[in-house]
Amino acid sequence: MSMELQSLGTNRSNGDGADHVSASEQVQNGSTPAEQNPLLSPYPENNGDTIIQVSEDVSTERRKRKKKVVREVERLTTALNAKVFWKCSVWMTILFLLFFIAAVIFISIVLCSVFRKDPDDTFDRSSYQIPRDFNGSFRLTNQVSAEELLTSSNQSQVLASQLQKKLYGLYSDSPALGRYFSNAEIYDIRNGSTEAVFGLSFLLPRADQERLRSFTLSRQLVYNVLRQALYDQDTNPPGALYIEPGSLQMN
Amino acid sequence: MLHREFVCLVGLLLLCEGQGQGSAASEPCDDFTDLDLTHCLLGTSLYVRLLLYTRSNPRCGRELSHQHPSSEPLFNLSRPTAFVIHGYRPTGAAPVWIDLLVRLLAEQEDLNVIVVDWNRGAANLNYFIAVANTGHAAHNLTAFIVNMQEEGASLDAVHLIGVSLGAHLAGFVGANLKGKIGRITGLDPAGPMFTSATEAERLDPSDAMFVDVLHTDMDSFGLNGAHGHIDYYANGGADQPGCPKTIFSGKSYFVCDHQRSVFLFLCSLNRTCSLTGYPCASYSDFLDGRCLQCEAFKPAPCPVLGYDVSRWKDTLLGLGQTKAFFSTTATLPYRKASYRVDMVTWNQYLRWGAVYIRLYNGRNFTETRIDHKLFRFEQYTTTRLLAQFDEDVHPVQKVSMRIAIGNVMGPRYKIRLLRIRLIPLDRPERPALCRYDIIMEENMDVMFRPLPCDAHL
Numbered sequence: 001m002s003m004e005l006q007s008l009g010t011n012r013s014n015g016d017g018a019d020h021v022s023a024s025e026q027v028q029n030g031s032t033p034a035e036q037n038p039l040l041s042p043y044p045e046n047n048g049d050t051i052i053q054v055s056e057d058v059s060t061e062r063r064k065r066k067k068k069v070v071r072e073v074e075r076l077t078t079a080l081n082a083k084v085f086w087k088c089s090v091w092m093t094i095l096f097l098l099f100f101i102a103a104v105i106f107i108s109i110v111l112c113s114v115f116r117k118d119p120d121d122t123f124d125r126s127s128y129q130i131p132r133d134f135n136g137s138f139r140l141t142n143q144v145s146a147e148e149l150l151t152s153s154n155q156s157q158v159l160a161s162q163l164q165k166k167l168y169g170l171y172s173d174s175p176a177l178g179r180y181f182s183n184a185e186i187y188d189i190r191n192g193s194t195e196a197v198f199g200l201s202f203l204l205p206r207a208d209q210e211r212l213r214s215f216t217l218s219r220q221l222v223y224n225v226l227r228q229a230l231y232d233q234d235t236n237p238p239g240a241l242y243i244e245p246g247s248l249q250m251n
Numbered sequence: 252m253l254h255r256e257f258v259c260l261v262g263l264l265l266l267c268e269g270q271g272q273g274s275a276a277s278e279p280c281d282d283f284t285d286l287d288l289t290h291c292l293l294g295t296s297l298y299v300r301l302l303l304y305t306r307s308n309p310r311c312g313r314e315l316s317h318q319h320p321s322s323e324p325l326f327n328l329s330r331p332t333a334f335v336i337h338g339y340r341p342t343g344a345a346p347v348w349i350d351l352l353v354r355l356l357a358e359q360e361d362l363n364v365i366v367v368d369w370n371r372g373a374a375n376l377n378y379f380i381a382v383a384n385t386g387h388a389a390h391n392l393t394a395f396i397v398n399m400q401e402e403g404a405s406l407d408a409v410h411l412i413g414v415s416l417g418a419h420l421a422g423f424v425g426a427n428l429k430g431k432i433g434r435i436t437g438l439d440p441a442g443p444m445f446t447s448a449t450e451a452e453r454l455d456p457s458d459a460m461f462v463d464v465l466h467t468d469m470d471s472f473g474l475n476g477a478h479g480h481i482d483y484y485a486n487g488g489a490d491q492p493g494c495p496k497t498i499f500s501g502k503s504y505f506v507c508d509h510q511r512s513v514f515l516f517l518c519s520l521n522r523t524c525s526l527t528g529y530p531c532a533s534y535s536d537f538l539d540g541r542c543l544q545c546e547a548f549k550p551a552p553c554p555v556l557g558y559d560v561s562r563w564k565d566t567l568l569g570l571g572q573t574k575a576f577f578s579t580t581a582t583l584p585y586r587k588a589s590y591r592v593d594m595v596t597w598n599q600y601l602r603w604g605a606v607y608i609r610l611y612n613g614r615n616f617t618e619t620r621i622d623h624k625l626f627r628f629e630q631y632t633t634t635r636l637l638a639q640f641d642e643d644v645h646p647v648q649k650v651s652m653r654i655a656i657g658n659v660m661g662p663r664y665k666i667r668l669l670r671i672r673l674i675p676l677d678r679p680e681r682p683a684l685c686r687y688d689i690i691m692e693e694n695m696d697v698m699f700r701p702l703p704c705d706a707h708l
Contacts, residue, residue, distance in 0.1 A: 112662065113662040113663070116662040118662075118665065119599050119600060120597075120598055120599055120600075120665070120667060174688050175667060175688060175689070175690045176597055176667065176669055176688045177688065211631055215595070215597065215631045215669060216597055216669060220670075220705065221669055221670070221687060221688065223705070224670075224685070224687040224688075224705055225687055225688050227702065227705070228685075228686065228687055228688075228702050231700065231702040232700060245702075
């Protein structure tokens with residue numbers, strides 16, 4: 001109580017904050033007058049007292065709480081250190097479980113992306129039965145003259161099989177058309193081995209046939225897959241099998 | 252709001268560093284009134300001078316008499332007349348673009364180019380006084396045009412080109428003359444003090460028989476909205492590429508976006524850039540490639556920014572008001588090389604992705620990232636994009652493309668394309684480029700040689 005009085009007196013003499021005034025009045029109603037204390041007592045000391053006094057109540061409460069927390073922690077540590085089996089304590093088990101869950105998630109993601117079956121890569125070729133054919137022609141620019149060809153029909157056969165292989169390879173490697181492609185044929189080599197007539201056959205599934213016909217297996221795509229391969233040909237120098245891109249006809 | 256006012260004030264002070272331009276001719280020329288910062292600080296009272304430039308005197312102005320325009324022998328009233336009206340002059344200096352604009356206008360056709368020099372009136376630190384002066388200046392100019400008409404000129408052949416505040420001034424003149432003027436071109440009409448103005452208080456389509464407006468700075472000194480028969484919005488009409496984003500760049504932070512409208516117009520007069528505006532509801536729709544066809548204007552192409560509007564005028568008048576969008580680069584010639592990109596996938600399941608495209612011509616390449624949103628790739632459906640490149644790489648020998656789906660984890664998806672087609676926009680003479688049957692793995696560059704698209708289909 002005396003501490004309180006002392007401090008409030010100082011407060012007053014220093015003309016400190018207004019909130020202290022009401023408090024000091026209460027004290028004056030008590031007993032000892034504030035004037036008893038030396039007016040010139042060093043300010044910080046008294047002021048410091050006030051703080052200590054105020055914090056004392058709080059600190060006891062804090063200490064109590066701290067004790068409680070410490071007790072809780074102790075309880076928890078003993079619980080965590082309890083042996084589950086052999087040398088494994090509870091905290092080890094919890095940590096292991098967490099790690100295990102993370103590992104399962106991670107592994108399943110990796111496995112999913114590695115072993116994912118792309119629905120666009122899965123198909124059953126045996127169900128493709130509806131035929132769709134295209135015919136066309138193109139011109140070879142680097143072939144031998146007509147007279148030479150007449151002498152050996154053998155040569156034209158070799159040429160036909162080379163071209164057929166080229167067409168077959170091209171369409172069966174096509175990402176969009178490969179699965180529907182069934183055969184490529186060179187029907188004829190005309191005009192003294194400068195013009196080749198060919199046929200392409202595809203097989204379509206029964207399902208979704210209409211859209212396939214108008215998009216994937218449209219004349220536009222089948223024609224342009226060949227056309228772009230012709231544009232990609234090596235022109236410098238053009239090989240013997242060089243086909244003139246502009247000469248391609250198809251329907 | 253306070254902050255903004257402060258920024259404006261600082262901007263004005265910085266603007267005051269501008270330099271005047273003098274003309275060095277042997278005979279006395281009537282040049283644009285050159286004022287300095289002192290005049291700005293003290294304020295100027297309105298005094299309108301009309302300086303005539305023609306093909307015979309493209310660099311040496313002749314001041315015209317307000318009462319008797321035809322007393323000047325070089326002023327031929329049977330020729331069309333273009334008025335160049337400047338805006339607010341916080342520095343008092345002559346606008347940097349005025350000489351070039353006059354000369355380029357005279358090159359377009361045999362014109363009387365009249366510079367409306369109201370520098371005394373527009374030069375004032377207090378912007379509000381300049382705004383108040385526009386009305387008086389408009390009355391002055393209206394009286395002059397009426398005199399011209401009385402002396403035999405036709406209102407149809409009058410074209411007012413107004414910059415910033417000058418655009419509204421032109422609008423007032425047009426309104427005073429009941430909208431019978433041939434054309435008003437507004438170059439980024441001023442925004443401050445006009446944002447909530449009614450049609451009578453600002454430039455609007457009823458002010459002339461044809462009103463075209465270019466917007467470049469709608470978010471600060473320019474006016475938001477549509478105010479002409481056609482409104483062009485460069486890069487959406489707000490922020491321009493190459494303009495500083497922070498105040499640390501000094502003067503250009505304030506004037507760059509706003510002044511870009513004049514430079515774009517000059518560039519179009521100069522034929523160094525041809526900027527096609529695509530009519531569209533919004534800039535984002537335009538960027539999404541939704542407005543790349545100009546059916547309404549057929550057989551003419553989409554409207555092109557510039558002096559000659561004869562090919563689109565009638566259609567535009569029929570349409571009422573049209574908003575047209577285009578993108579530019581940061582520097583001359585401003586034009587971007589644009590392509591419409593159409594892709595068709597045969598993937599069974601829907602995918603979304605951003606697209607990156609590079610064009611190579613053997614020596615260099617140019618790249619665009621179309622990643623402002625994810626585009627939809629749906630089976631047998633055309634995905635349309637607008638690809639705008641900073642450089643015009645031509646002829647295109649190789650194209651490299653990448654699709655980013657944005658998956659952090661999980662499988663790498665593939666986008667299987669039946670066809671990709673790149674159609675050069677505003678270059679009808681160039682062939683469309685195609686490639687067929689390609690697989691694009693997510694985040695992987697695919698390089699291909701395009702071929703001219705099939706002409707028969």
